[in-house]
Structure formats: structure tokens, C-alpha cells
Amino acid sequence: MKKILLILCFATIGVFGVYAQKTEKKIPDTHSTCNEQRYRRTEIILPQVNGYNCYKADLHVHTIYSDGDVTPRQRVHEAWYDGLDIIAITDHLESRKYEKFMLKAHAPYNPDGKAYKYHHAGSVRLMKDGTDAGIRCDFNATFAEAENYLKTTGFPLLLIKGSEISRNPFEMGHFNALFLKDVNAIYNIDAKETLRNVHKQGGLVIHNHPGYRRNTTDKSEWQAEVYAEKLFDGVEIVNGTKFYPKMIRRCVEENLFMIGATDTHRPTSGQFKDFGFFRTMTIIFAKENTEETIKEALLQRRTIAYSGGELMGEEKWLTDFIKAAVVCKDMGVSKKKGSTYHKYALINKSSISYSLRWGKAVSCKLDPFESVVVEMLEKDGVKRGPSFTVENMWHIDYQHPQVTFPISK
Ligand SMILES: [Zn+2]
Ligand SMILES: [Zn+2]
Structure with a gap:
């Protein structure tokens, strides 16, 4: 009897042992939430207009290499996921706001508590008295960083080398230089000479935010000379969410192309999409998305500007666009x-x-x-x-x- 009880006892333990083994939960080392964590591109579907494709471009953005808050690679990343086909990074030619912070952060650490020392690479901000500080850093570096990142991603995005020439906003203004070969080579203390240097490289010049710190009704004396010399190829009729309606007449009368651009200094997230719109952009009508075809389309004034759900440009392109859509x-x-x-x-x-x-x-x-x-x-x-x-x-x-x-x- 004792023997039987003992066998029963072992049998029971065995059964529960197996059961306990079967129900034991395997706890993973890592549990990933949100399986679909991939980035999603906003696809902006636009029609073919008169045999041309519609390419979406932001031709005016900044990075930490001037006074923007993000890196060139982040500009490429967000351009792609915001639904763009073309981006021009246009850091200021004359000032690098964050330079001193970067140099400070990269200065050697002194554990003895001595004040850090760093070599000031030389700000290129024009001196108040008009002294020319000149170029002392590589303005092509921004583009190179963006281009390298673009290669690693494989995004079919056209990246245009540019810079924003930023002079006295009351008398002169700010001007985007696009399709540059060497950004360092355009700088001159004389703003007109700088604009001429852009054209010498085969680049185009855009009169940026013409309503910034002055009205758009009249040109300053300096601007009148620059327009007369045909140093401008286009006008930024929309900067961010500011539309300058009077500039359309100027563009039509003086054969200048029109663009809309964000001029964003901050990340684009939280600025446009969160209010239910695409980012401010230029819709360019071209056969292909290459530097030559886009440049040709701009020179032929085949553009319209988009901002906050509104479209601005020449009547013909607006009506042809909506008829195709x-x-x-x-x-x-x-x-x-x-x-x-x-x-x-x-x-x-x-x-x-x-x-x-x-x-x-x-x-x-x-x-x-x-x-x-x-x-x-x-x-x-x-x-x-x-x-x-x-x-x-x-x-x-x-x-x-x-x-x-x-x-x-
Ligand atoms: Zn500007
Ligand atoms: Zn700007």
C-alpha cells in the first residue's frame, strides 16, 4: 500500500511539473512597440499639365551652418517625407549664427577648471563699419553633407547647391543664389558684384521675401539698378505664409519666374502638416527632374507657388493646372x-x-x-x-x- 501511495505521489508531481513547464511564459529581452514604425512620405499627387510633370520644390531653407536649427541631412530627410522632389539648401552667405556655439562645444575640455579656449575660425559677418571680413570657411560643406546623406538614402530627390546673399534689408534685401558650382567664389563685399558672380557660374538669382522690412510697392534706388541690370531671374512671391500679391505684376512685366518657399529655420514638422497643409513650395512644370530641365523651366517661368492651400502665379498656368486636375x-x-x-x-x-x-x-x-x-x-x-x-x-x-x-x- 505504502509503495502504491509513493508511486501515486511521484506521478502527481511529474504531471504538475510538465504542466508548469508548458505554461511558463518566455519573456523576451526586448519588446518592440509599433511594428510599423517606418517613416511615411506624404505623396502629393498633381496632374500632368500641357505635357509637363509637376515637380514640388522648396528652394529656400536653412541649416545649423547659418541660422537654422537642423542639420543638412535632416533637411534632406524631411524634404523627402514632406513629399518634395527638389530641395535647395540656401544658408546665409554672410553670417553663421551658431558658429560660436559649435566651436565652444568642440573646444577641448579642461578638467582643471580653466576657461575653455577655442580658435575662432572667423565669422564672415560683414563688419558694421563696412570692413570686409571675407570668406574664411567652406560654404560648400553644407551641400556636401546633404549630398552624402542623400546618396546613402537613395531618395530620388534633386538637391540644388545654393546660398542666401543677405544684405541690408531696407536698401538691398536678401537674394537666393541657385545652381551654384562653388558657393565660396560668389562672395564680394559689393552685393551687385556678388550677384554678377552667381551668373558667371551659370547660377540664377531670386529676390527673396521682397516685403521684409520694406513695402513691395516701390524699389529702392539700389534695387532699381539691380532690376535694370537684369541681375534677378525670379522673385519669391511667397515666403513661408507671407504672400506678396503686388510682386506678380512685377514678375509678369519684367519676365521673372515666381516661387513660393518655406525659408524654414526650424524643423518643418509642426509647422505646415499640423495645420492641414503641405509645406510652402513651388510647383515647377518640367519634363524631367534634372538640374538642366528644372533650370530651363524656371527661366521659361513655368511655375506656380503653393502656400496654405492657396496657389499663386500667372493666370495661364493656374487655369491650365486646375483644368488638368x-x-x-x-x-x-x-x-x-x-x-x-x-x-x-x-x-x-x-x-x-x-x-x-x-x-x-x-x-x-x-x-x-x-x-x-x-x-x-x-x-x-x-x-x-x-x-x-x-x-x-x-x-x-x-x-x-x-x-x-x-x-x-
Ligand atoms: Zn532672408
Ligand atoms: Zn532665408
Whole structure:
């Protein structure tokens, strides 16, 4: 009997032992939360316009190598994930705000408590008395860092070498130099000479934020001379969220291309997307995304600016753009209380919203990748075509373009 009890006892222990082994939880060393932690690019879908692709560009941004808060590699990273195809990093040519902090941080540590010593590489800020401090650091380094990072990522982004020439904002202003070969070689204490140096390298010059610390109505004497000498190729009609409507007339009259750019100094996250918009950008109409084709498109003034859901530029490009983005179908006629209405379906095949108006009290917002049916009242027996005022588009003299959509079968 004792023997049997003993066997039963061991058997029970054995069974529980196996059970305990089976239910023991394996605890991993690391548990990764959020399996889908990959970065997501915002895809901005825009139409083909007159046989050209729409490339999205930000041609004015800063990094820690002047007075921006992020590195060149971060500018490349965010440009790609913000949905851009082209970026120009344009650090200030005359000042490097963070230089002294960087040098201080990289100074040797003295454990004996002595004050750190660092060699000042030489700020290139123009002296107040007009003395020329000259170039003492490599302004091509920013581009090189961004380019190296771009190669490691493989992003099909076009990176343009640039710089912002930043002079007295009241008399002269700030100017972006793009498509440079050697940023160091453009510097001259005489601002006009600097602009000429940009052209000598085959670069283009943009008159930046023309409303910064002065109004855009009149040119200063210095600016009048520079415009007359044709040292500007384009104008930044939108800087961040500031649109300068009067500059459109100047661009049209003087054959200058128009751009919209962020001029961002901080990370773009939290600035634009968080308010429901894409970052401020220039839409460039070109066949391919290469330095030559983009430069040619700018010189031919095939651009429109985008900022905060609004589009600005030449009337022709605005109307051609929306006609390519929106498909219009005839939906027949309806009769209500003795009135005749012509119905049209509007299908938005782009990532941009359009605010359409066709009467004092009748308007509609056509959101991305949605369609709406609008009813247009017949007047005096005449059929109303699908004609609208596009209220989130602006062309010369602060006017909205009028568009009549072709009927698609
Ligand atoms: Zn500036
Ligand atoms: Zn700037």
C-alpha cells in the first residue's frame, strides 16, 4: 500500500511539473512597440499639365551652418517625407549664427577648471563699419553633407547647391543664389558684384521675401539698378505664409519666374502638416527632374507657388493646372419650380482643394480625390457652362482666375 501511495505521489508531481513547464511564459529581452514604425512620405499627387510633370520644390531653407536649427541631412530627410522632389539648401552667405556655439562645444575640455579656449575660425559677418571680413570657411560643406546623406538614402530627390546673399534689408534685401558650382567664389563685399558672380557660374538669382522690412510697392534706388541690370531671374512671391500679391505684376512685366518657399529655420514638422497643409513650395512644370530641365523651366517661368492651400502665379498656368486636375462631366438637366438647372460632376484628381464660385451665393469646396455635382441655373434660356471663379488661386493684381472646364466624355 505504502509503495502504491509513493508511486501515486511521484506521478502527481511529474504531471504538475510538465504542466508548469508548458505554461511558463518566455519573456523576451526586448519588446518592440509599433511594428510599423517606418517613416511615411506624404505623396502629393498633381496632374500632368500641357505635357509637363509637376515637380514640388522648396528652394529656400536653412541649416545649423547659418541660422537654422537642423542639420543638412535632416533637411534632406524631411524634404523627402514632406513629399518634395527638389530641395535647395540656401544658408546665409554672410553670417553663421551658431558658429560660436559649435566651436565652444568642440573646444577641448579642461578638467582643471580653466576657461575653455577655442580658435575662432572667423565669422564672415560683414563688419558694421563696412570692413570686409571675407570668406574664411567652406560654404560648400553644407551641400556636401546633404549630398552624402542623400546618396546613402537613395531618395530620388534633386538637391540644388545654393546660398542666401543677405544684405541690408531696407536698401538691398536678401537674394537666393541657385545652381551654384562653388558657393565660396560668389562672395564680394559689393552685393551687385556678388550677384554678377552667381551668373558667371551659370547660377540664377531670386529676390527673396521682397516685403521684409520694406513695402513691395516701390524699389529702392539700389534695387532699381539691380532690376535694370537684369541681375534677378525670379522673385519669391511667397515666403513661408507671407504672400506678396503686388510682386506678380512685377514678375509678369519684367519676365521673372515666381516661387513660393518655406525659408524654414526650424524643423518643418509642426509647422505646415499640423495645420492641414503641405509645406510652402513651388510647383515647377518640367519634363524631367534634372538640374538642366528644372533650370530651363524656371527661366521659361513655368511655375506656380503653393502656400496654405492657396496657389499663386500667372493666370495661364493656374487655369491650365486646375483644368488638368479636375475632370468635368455633363450630368444633364433638372427642372425645379419652373427653373432649369444644368448639372456637372467635378472630379478632383489631385491632392489640392479648390474653392469654386459661380454666383454671389453659390460656391463649393472641391476636396482632393472627391467629386461633387453642381447645379447651374439657366439664365434667359441660355445654357450655363461649367465656368467658375477659383477663389484659392491668385494672379495679377490680386485677382482670381476664371475657369471653364472642358466636358469630358
Ligand atoms: Zn532672408
Ligand atoms: Zn532665408
